Amino acid sequence: MAFKFCSLSSGSSGNCQYIETDNIRVLVDAGLSGKKIENLLLDIGVDAETIDYILITHEHRDHIKGAGILSRRYDIPIWANEKTWTSMEGLVGELKEKNIKIFNTEKNFQLKDLNIYPFQIFHDAIEPVGFCLYNNNTKISIITDTGIVNNDIKSKIKDSSLYLIESNHDVEMLKVGRYPWNLKKRIMSSQGHLSNEQSGKVLSDIISGNGEVVLLGHLSQENNFPLLAYETVKNIIEGIGVNVHKDITLELTHREKVTKVYNF
Ligand SMILES: [Zn+2]
Ligand SMILES: [Zn+2]
Structure with missing residues (x-):
C-alpha cells in the first residue's frame, strides 16, 4: 500500500x-505554468x-495558473467548490x-481510494479551503493561505501523518519591509497568511510527537528566510517538549523545487 506526498x-x-x-494520482493546486509542473x-x-x-x-493565481493548461493537454478533471x-x-x-467537477466545502467526497475533506479557511x-486527504488509516492535511487557524480547524487537521502548513512571514520583517502598508495589513489580517509564530503555535497545539511529518509552506520571498521560519517554528514546538529531530520530522518546502517523496 502506498500513500505518497511530495511538495x-x-x-x-x-x-x-x-x-x-x-489507485490515484492527484495534484492539489496547479499554480505554475504547465511546463514547469510537468518538469517538477x-x-x-x-x-x-x-x-x-x-x-x-x-x-488566486499562484494556485491555478497551470490548471487549465494541464486539463486541456491531458484531459484532467479539475475539482473546486462552486464559488x-x-x-x-x-x-x-x-x-x-466533463472536466469541471464541483465539491461542497465541509463535505467528504471519494475519488477511487482517496477520501477528501475540503474545509473552510480564512x-x-x-x-x-484546506484539504484533509485520507487513504486507509492515514491522513494528510494541507493548510496554506489562511489568516487564522481556529480550534475548529485544529480539530479537523489533528492526527495527520503529514501536515503541509503555511509559515508565510516573520512579522518584524513584514513590518519593516518595503511592502505598502495596505498589503502589509492584508497579509497580517485574519484573512491573510500565517506568520512563522502562528504556524508554530498551531503545530504545538496539534502535534503529538509520534513521528509526524511537518512541512512548512508558502514562505514569503520578501518577508521571511527559510532558516528563520524553521528556527521559529522549531523553538515553539520544542517549548512543549517535542524534539523536532527525534519525535517528528520538521522540514521546509521550496519554490519551484521538489521536496523528497514522503511515504506512508
Ligand atoms: Zn497562495
Ligand atoms: Zn491565496
Missing part, C-alpha cells in the same frame, strides 16, 4: 502538491499524463464540461 512547489510564485495512492513531476519520475485529478484550494469556479472563470480558459478569496 512540487510552495510559495507565492506558485503552489503545487502531489499525492499518490495505489518528472523530477520525481511522474509523467503529467498520469495525473487523474487536480484539486483547487482557491482562485471558486465562478471566480476562476476566465482565468483558467475554456474547459471540457483568506481573501471567495471560498478558500
Whole structure:
C-alpha cells in the first residue's frame, strides 16, 4: 500500500502538491505554468499524463495558473467548490464540461481510494479551503493561505501523518519591509497568511510527537528566510517538549523545487 506526498512547489510564485495512492494520482493546486509542473513531476519520475485529478484550494493565481493548461493537454478533471469556479472563470480558459467537477466545502467526497475533506479557511478569496486527504488509516492535511487557524480547524487537521502548513512571514520583517502598508495589513489580517509564530503555535497545539511529518509552506520571498521560519517554528514546538529531530520530522518546502517523496 502506498500513500505518497511530495511538495512540487510552495510559495507565492506558485503552489503545487502531489499525492499518490495505489489507485490515484492527484495534484492539489496547479499554480505554475504547465511546463514547469510537468518538469517538477518528472523530477520525481511522474509523467503529467498520469495525473487523474487536480484539486483547487482557491482562485488566486499562484494556485491555478497551470490548471487549465494541464486539463486541456491531458484531459484532467479539475475539482473546486462552486464559488471558486465562478471566480476562476476566465482565468483558467475554456474547459471540457466533463472536466469541471464541483465539491461542497465541509463535505467528504471519494475519488477511487482517496477520501477528501475540503474545509473552510480564512483568506481573501471567495471560498478558500484546506484539504484533509485520507487513504486507509492515514491522513494528510494541507493548510496554506489562511489568516487564522481556529480550534475548529485544529480539530479537523489533528492526527495527520503529514501536515503541509503555511509559515508565510516573520512579522518584524513584514513590518519593516518595503511592502505598502495596505498589503502589509492584508497579509497580517485574519484573512491573510500565517506568520512563522502562528504556524508554530498551531503545530504545538496539534502535534503529538509520534513521528509526524511537518512541512512548512508558502514562505514569503520578501518577508521571511527559510532558516528563520524553521528556527521559529522549531523553538515553539520544542517549548512543549517535542524534539523536532527525534519525535517528528520538521522540514521546509521550496519554490519551484521538489521536496523528497514522503511515504506512508
Ligand atoms: Zn497562495
Ligand atoms: Zn491565496
